Amino acid sequence: MDDEDVCGDACGECIVMCCGGGDTHHHHHSLSGTTAAVSCCCLLLVVLAVAALLVAAYAVVVPVRVTIDDAAHGRLALAAPASGTNGTGSAAAVSYDLSVAVVLHNHNWAMSVWRRGPLDAELRFRGRTIARARLAAAGRGRIRPLKMEVYRLNTAAEGAPVELGPDAAAELARERAAGVFDLELAVFLEVHYEAHPRRRAIRVTCPLRLSPSTATAPAAFARVKCA
Incomplete structure (x- = not known):
């Protein structure tokens, strides 16, 4: 043999x-x-x-998933529209107080993910931006395999000018009377997957259906998947 x-x-x-x-x-x-x-x-x-x-x-890269695990608003009120327009509709004075927990999930079981650049968010109502916020500054935040990172957004303003337009302003008034607001949180960031040199942009929108919440009577909230 x-x-x-x-x-x-x-x-x-x-x-x-x-x-x-x-x-x-x-x-x-x-x-x-x-x-x-x-x-x-x-x-x-x-x-x-x-x-x-x-x-x-x-x-094989499993994309980073974004969820909203907690959200609450203490106030979202519309004042009388300000005089004058700038081509996008009447500027309204809006007061708000909002808290949101944005969670980035790394479902890759071997690869780490690094956040590149800042992590930004926009709070929107009927496509109009109410507030902008930076959840994390530019840096190299790492998300380990099968782990997640939580970023907290706390934003508030008193009589902030917002270009809502008459239709969106009327809808905001109706939702305030009903006690339920349909908002959106847009999240923007870039990530780098281990062993993959190219940066990848993440642009997702998270629907938020919120009722007024207080310290003694917090409103219930179910996790939202962003897409």
């Missing part, structure tokens, strides 16, 4: 033994002269399996 046949037979026997199949007592005699070859073959299979697993882990 030449070396090639021995190696082939050994690898075949190795696969049977490593997978736990067949009668190991029956194969004992045929493997007695090729113990070293079988050991090397089993080791090779393990190395190949680990290599394939690592390639899959680092080649």
Whole structure:
């Protein structure tokens, strides 16, 4: 029997033994002269399996997911529209007090994710921006594999000028009377996945349906997935 046949037979026997199949007592005699070859073959299979697993882990990117895990507003009130327009509608004075927990999830089980640049957010009503905020300054915030990072937005203003327009202003007044507001939070950032040199932009919108909340009577809120 030449070396090639021995190696082939050994690898075949190795696969049977490593997978736990067949009668190991029956194969004992045929493997007695090729113990070293079988050991090397089993080791090779393990190395190949680990290599394939690592390639899959680092080649396939699971995008960062953004959720809103908590949100509350103490006030969202509309004052009388200010005089004059600037081409986008009447400027209204809006008072608000809002708190939001923005969560970045890294669902990759092997790769870390680095946040590149700032993490910004915009609070919107009917497509009109009510407030802008920076949740995190430019830097290299790291999200470890299968972990998440929470960024808290706390924003408030008294009589801030907002270009709502007559239709959006009327809708805001109706929702205030009903006690339920339909808002949006837009989130912007760039991330860098480990072993992937290219930066990737994330632009998502998170729908928020909020009722007034107080310290003694917090309104219920269910996690929101952003898309």
